[in-house]
Each structure stands twice: as structure tokens, then as C-alpha cells.
Amino acid sequence: MLNKWFVRVFFSILLLGIFVGYPWYNIANPAGRTEARMLQPEIVWRFGEQHLILWGVALLVAIVIGTIAGILISRPYFRFAAPVVVNIANIGQTVPSLGVLAIFMGILGMGFNTAVFALIIYAILPILRNTYAGMITISPDIIQAARGMGMTPMRILARIELPLALPVIMAGIRNASVMVVGAATLATFIAAGGLGAMIVTGMAVMREQLFYTGAVMAASLAVLLDYILRIIEQEVTL
Amino acid sequence: MKGKRTTILLAVVLAFSLVAVLFLTGCDGDPEVTVGSKEFTEQLILSHLTLMALEDAGIPVRDRTNLGGTEVNRRALEEGEIDIYWEYTGTAWLAIFEEDEAITDPDRAYNLVKERDAEIGLVWLDYAPFDNTYTIMMRQEHADELGIETITELGEWIIEQQEKGYEVEFATDHEFMVREDGYPALQELYGFEFDRVHDMAIGLTHVALRDRDVDAAMGFATDGKIAELELVNLEDDRGFFPVYNPAGVVREEILEEYPEIADILGEIASRLDTETMIHLNYLVDVEGYEPDEAAEEWLLEQGLISE
Numbered sequence: 352m353l354n355k356w357f358v359r360v361f362f363s364i365l366l367l368g369i370f371v372g373y374p375w376y377n378i379a380n381p382a383g384r385t386e387a388r389m390l391q392p393e394i395v396w397r398f399g400e401q402h403l404i405l406w407g408v409a410l411l412v413a414i415v416i417g418t419i420a421g422i423l424i425s426r427p428y429f430r431f432a433a434p435v436v437v438n439i440a441n442i443g444q445t446v447p448s449l450g451v452l453a454i455f456m457g458i459l460g461m462g463f464n465t466a467v468f469a470l471i472i473y474a475i476l477p478i479l480r481n482t483y484a485g486m487i488t489i490s491p492d493i494i495q496a497a498r499g500m501g502m503t504p505m506r507i508l509a510r511i512e513l514p515l516a517l518p519v520i521m522a523g524i525r526n527a528s529v530m531v532v533g534a535a536t537l538a539t540f541i542a543a544g545g546l547g548a549m550i551v552t553g554m555a556v557m558r559e560q561l562f563y564t565g566a567v568m569a570a571s572l573a574v575l576l577d578y579i580l581r582i583i584e585q586e587v588t589l
Numbered sequence: 590m591k592g593k594r595t596t597i598l599l600a601v602v603l604a605f606s607l608v609a610v611l612f613l614t615g616c617d618g619d620p621e622v623t624v625g626s627k628e629f630t631e632q633l634i635l636s637h638l639t640l641m642a643l644e645d646a647g648i649p650v651r652d653r654t655n656l657g658g659t660e661v662n663r664r665a666l667e668e669g670e671i672d673i674y675w676e677y678t679g680t681a682w683l684a685i686f687e688e689d690e691a692i693t694d695p696d697r698a699y700n701l702v703k704e705r706d707a708e709i710g711l712v713w714l715d716y717a718p719f720d721n722t723y724t725i726m727m728r729q730e731h732a733d734e735l736g737i738e739t740i741t742e743l744g745e746w747i748i749e750q751q752e753k754g755y756e757v758e759f760a761t762d763h764e765f766m767v768r769e770d771g772y773p774a775l776q777e778l779y780g781f782e783f784d785r786v787h788d789m790a791i792g793l794t795h796v797a798l799r800d801r802d803v804d805a806a807m808g809f810a811t812d813g814k815i816a817e818l819e820l821v822n823l824e825d826d827r828g829f830f831p832v833y834n835p836a837g838v839v840r841e842e843i844l845e846e847y848p849e850i851a852d853i854l855g856e857i858a859s860r861l862d863t864e865t866m867i868h869l870n871y872l873v874d875v876e877g878y879e880p881d882e883a884a885e886e887w888l889l890e891q892g893l894i895s896e
Contacts, residue, residue, distance in 0.1 A: 384689050388767045461789060461797060539763070542787040542797070548763060552788075555764035557660050557684055 359582050366575035370399075373567045382560045389552060389561055399568060401544035405463075405535040406576065409470035410528055417475045417527070418520060421482025422508070433483060440476040448473055448534040456541050466535070466543035473534050474527040481523025485516030514588075521584040525577055532573035536565070546572070622843055622850070625662045625671035626654040630873045631721060631811060631866065633880035635675040635835060641884055642853050645894035654880075659684055666711065672843040673850070676713075677721060678702050679833040683769055691770040691831040695720070698832050712844050715855035716836035719811055719863040723765060723830050724822040725775075726798060726808040732821050739826040743805060744781035751784065759783035760797040760806035762790065770831045772807070778829050795820065811863060813870030835861075860891060 374395050381387035389395075424433040443451065451469040459465040489512055497507045513520075536547030546569045553562030622643055626636035636654040643650050653671050656662050663685055665671040678698040682688050686705060692698040695716070703713040725740055737743050747757045765771040766788050776782050787803060794806040799818050808815065808822060815822060837854040844850055865887075872883040888894040 383687070385687075385767050385769060388771075388773050456793075460800070461787075461793065461802065539788060540790040541793065542760070542789040544788075548788055552763040552767055554658075554660075555762070556767055557687070558767075561767070 362578060363575065363582075366571055366578060369571040370568055370575055373571070374399075374564050377560055377564045382558065385556055386558050386560045389549060390564065395549070395564070395568075398544060398546050398548050398565070399572075401538075402532070402535055402546045402569070402572065405466055405470060405538055405543065405545055406528070406531050406572075408467050409474055409531050409535070410524070412467075412471045413474035413478055413527055413531075414524055416471070417478025417523070418482045420475075421479045421520075422486060425483050425486035437476075437480060437483065440479050443472040444476040448537050449540065452537060452541055461541040461543070463538075463543045465541055466538035466545075470531050470534055470538075474531050477523045477526040477530070478520070479523075481526070482516065482520050485519030485523075486512055488519075489515050518584070518588050521580070521588065525580045525584070528576055528580055529573050532569060532576060536569055620846060621649045621651040622673060622847065623651040623653050623671045625656040625665055625674040627658055627662055627674075628655050630813065630870050630880065632675060634869050634873060634884050637881040637884035638857055638888060639673065639675070639837060639854060641881070641888055641894055642857055643847075643850065645888075646849060646853055648847050648850070666838065666840065667709070669840065673837055673839040675835045676838045677833040677835045678716060679722065679770070679831045681706070681838075683831070689769050691774070693828055693831050695832045695834050699834065699836070706838065710841040712839050712841055712851075714837040714839060714851050715858050716834040717858040717861040717866075718834070719861050719866040720832050720834055721809055721811045721866070722825075722833045723770065724808050724810050724825070726795075726806050726815065726820045726822055727804070728798060728801075729819045729821045731804070732823070737823065739824040740775075740779055740829070741826050743823055744779045747781045747783065747804075756784040757805075758785045758787065758803040760787050760789060760794040760803040762794060762807065763788050764791075765807045770829070775829055778827060811866040811870055813867055813872070813874040815867075817871070817875045857888075857893060860893075 374390075377386075378390045378392055378395060381390045420436060423429050424436050446454070448469065451472055452465065455465045455469050455472075459468060493511060493515070494507060497511045502510065535545050536550055538545045539547035539551055546565045549561050549565030550569070551565075553559065553565060624636050624639050624643075626632040633654055640650050640652055640654070653665075656665060656671065656674075659676075659680055662671065662674045663676070666674060676685075678695070678701075679692070681702040682692060682698055686702070692701070699713065699716050706713060725743065727737065727743065732738070735742075735746055737746055750757050759772075761772055766786070767773075772786065783805075787797065789797065794808060795812075795814060795818055797803050798806040798820060805823075806820075808820070810822065814820075836858060837850075839850060869883050869887060872878040872886075873880050878886075885894075889896065
């Protein structure tokens, strides 16, 4: 038990160390004047903070919408709607994220709101589909047994179905989390900030250090957040 | 038996696909002049001017326009993937050679990059008089109302607003945020600072400005959309922005094979002043011409190609 938590804390700190240490080192050692203009502590950490907020808000809303919609379309009286709903979510996923941003920019203007909205659209599908899949693959025998024990449908959902479907749902959430960290690097195109600013700037002015700082931060953030979600998954599904 | 046939069929299809891929991607050794370009309107027009003028002179050409950004074109040129593309003196100096000093004299910038590239077998042909440098834009109406024509006047207005407690906002692309000739040095020289700076994709600064999300935005001197969106370029009255004159950059081997390229493109370059380039960009960005149509029309009008 102690051993397990030791490993978890160790790897979390290691990943956090990369997320913080790599930009820290680059801030202290910029390769040139151009790099130094962006590698300022307050600028870099602000990008990190914006990225984390984009991720958190988008994922939270997508979890709420995705799981509720996923449960609803797995119910017998809504199941007819399942292909339609899943395909609508598919569209949100198929249109390239940059395209989703461009579409909503026309409606919502530029900035944070549009970026979050586009990320939510993007993140719903994996959560929705996994929730649906997790719910419908539960053996009807188990539901029958629960019903035979006199459990109400609400109780069956809360005590039987959700716990059984949870590993699949969590896999969907983790999948969405990694995708959102990646897609959020595009938010910078519409003035919503995030780590993408360093990647895009680095590519625009051909300064690798900027590019790598943004890319390593985004990648280590994705792995770190996924690792934390994995710990949560293991704890709640035990 | 049936399973075996399917397997053979699949293997044949796979083999054909692989061979087809090899054929499609394999390069042959034609002595064609391959013309590359970056991905924005002005570059497409310049590359189509090149393609048409060379073709008119009987030189075999290959169209690789819209290839990618500065880095992609530059690498392609160095590796012989393309033979010619138009580069800007300021871009070569600051972005390709990664120099930190911003040069404001056209001849000096041109000579520096020309000498540097001669060492690796790349020839800079004569440069065009138009200068696609950065500018600071405002809404025409807003600028007229405030009586602002220069960046100095903009700076005075900004400081005035800030003293009254208002926030002044600015839209820029990512590149301008960190460049030597970009926002940090600009505000230092002119002595003002915006309260909020929004970095966004390159084409959006116009939109942000038009939609009143910001008070001023960074733009380009030869942009064809400025007048259409009722925006105006402010005068750089303290000569801050460096020069970005474009010139055809060609590989030496190709120039030895077709020495006439230097004269053909030199003639075109000499006639491309700022007004001409704004007009050509306007035809494509606002009037809906294709870049090759705009290029052809202008070349015919100038009598540089025959019908």
C-alpha cells in the first residue's frame, strides 16, 4: 500500500518536474534575444495557467454533458436516438480542431469563450461513446438480478450500472483529457492564449527553443494529467 | 481455394499501390525550373509572375507554389527541391540568418543577404522597390476622428487614454510579438505600451480591429484588404520598421543553365512598387481574382509577356 503511493507520488513529481523544470531552465538560458523576449517567467507561466484553465473547464463540461448524454441514449426509451447522437458527436470530432475554432469564431468572436466551446465539442465524443458502450455492455442478467432484489431503476443505475461501466467511462475521460491538452495548443490562434503560443511563435520565427519549450510543456502536462486521472480511476474502481 | 484467390488479389492490389506510390513520388531529372512560394497572396502572385514570364521566354517550368512557410521554402531551395522563390531581404536577415540587428536601409539589407547567400550558391536577383514591412493599423474612422496619422500620435493618444484610466488594446500575430523589429522594440522606441496585447493568427488582426475588439493592430504595408475593411496604416514617422524588399532567389546551377532569368525577373521586380503590389493583392483578396489571373493581367498590361 505504502509502496503503491510512493510510486504514484514519485512519478507525479517527476512529471511535474519536467513541466516546470524544462521551461525554468530555458528561461534562465535563452538561446538569443528573440527567445528571451518570450521566455519571461510571467509570460511562460501565464501560458501554462491559461492552458490548464482551458483544459479544466472544457473537460469538466464535457464530462457532465458526455456522461449524461451517454447514459440517456443507453436507456431503452432513448436508445433509438443513439446512432444520431453519436454521429453528431462524431462530426464535432471529425472536423479538424482548427476548423471548429474557425467556425465558432464567426459566431462567438475570438478569445477564451470560443476556445473553450470548441474544446468541449471536441472532448464530448470519447466520453459520450465510452459511457454509452460501458452502459450497454453490462450483462442483462445482472440488471435482472438487481431488479429481482427489489432495487429501483435509480438505485440500479447508481449502485450497479455506473460502477460496472466506470472503467470504460474513465478510459473515455482520459482519452478526452489528452486530446484537449493537445487541441488547446490551437487556442492561441484566436487570441485565447495557452502553451500553443510558444509553439506557434517558435515555428513562425524559426527559434527551436521556443518551439520545444511549448511542446515539452504541453506534452508533459498531458502525461501528468493523464497519470493523475489514472490514479483517480484506480482508486474509484477498486 | 476462394480464400487463397482473395489473398493473391490483395497482394496484387498492394503491389500495384506501392509501385504507383513510387511513380508518383519519384522525381525525374528534367531541367525544369521549379518555382516555389510561401502561402500568402503576395507570394502566390510573385510566383505566378515568375512562372508566366519564364514560360513566355521558353523556359520549362514546374509549379510548386504555395509550398509552405519561410523555412519550408528555404530548405527546399537549399536542397534543390525548388530552384527559385521570392524572399524578402528583412526576412532572410532576421529569420533565416537569425541576425538580431534590424536594418532600415534597403541597399544595405540587400547587399548583406546577397553576399551571405553567394557563399552557398544562391543568387539574389534584383530586388523590387516595394517594401512589405510591418505597419500599425487603426480603423480609418477612428483615426480621422482623433486626428492620428503617425505612430507617434497614436502613442500620445494611448498615454492620454491611460491617464484617464481607460485601457488600450492591441492585436498582433505571434511572430511580431518576439521579433527584433516587433512589438517590444516598437513600444520602447515610441515610448508607449498597450494595456492588453492579444496574439492571434495572422489574418485575424484585421478582423479584431474591424470588430472593435482592439484599438490598433499590426498589419502589412502591401496588404490589399486595408482599404476594403476601412482601416488605415499609420506612418512610421521615426523609421522603426526594417525593410522587406522581395527578390527572386535562385540556385546558381539553374542561373548558369538559363542566364536570361536574371533579366526577366529583374525587369518585373523593377516595376513592382508599393501601389502596384497593393493593387495586385487587392485584386486577389478582395475582387476574387485567382493569383495567376492577376499576374497574367498585369504582365499583359505591362507588355512583359505576349498573348
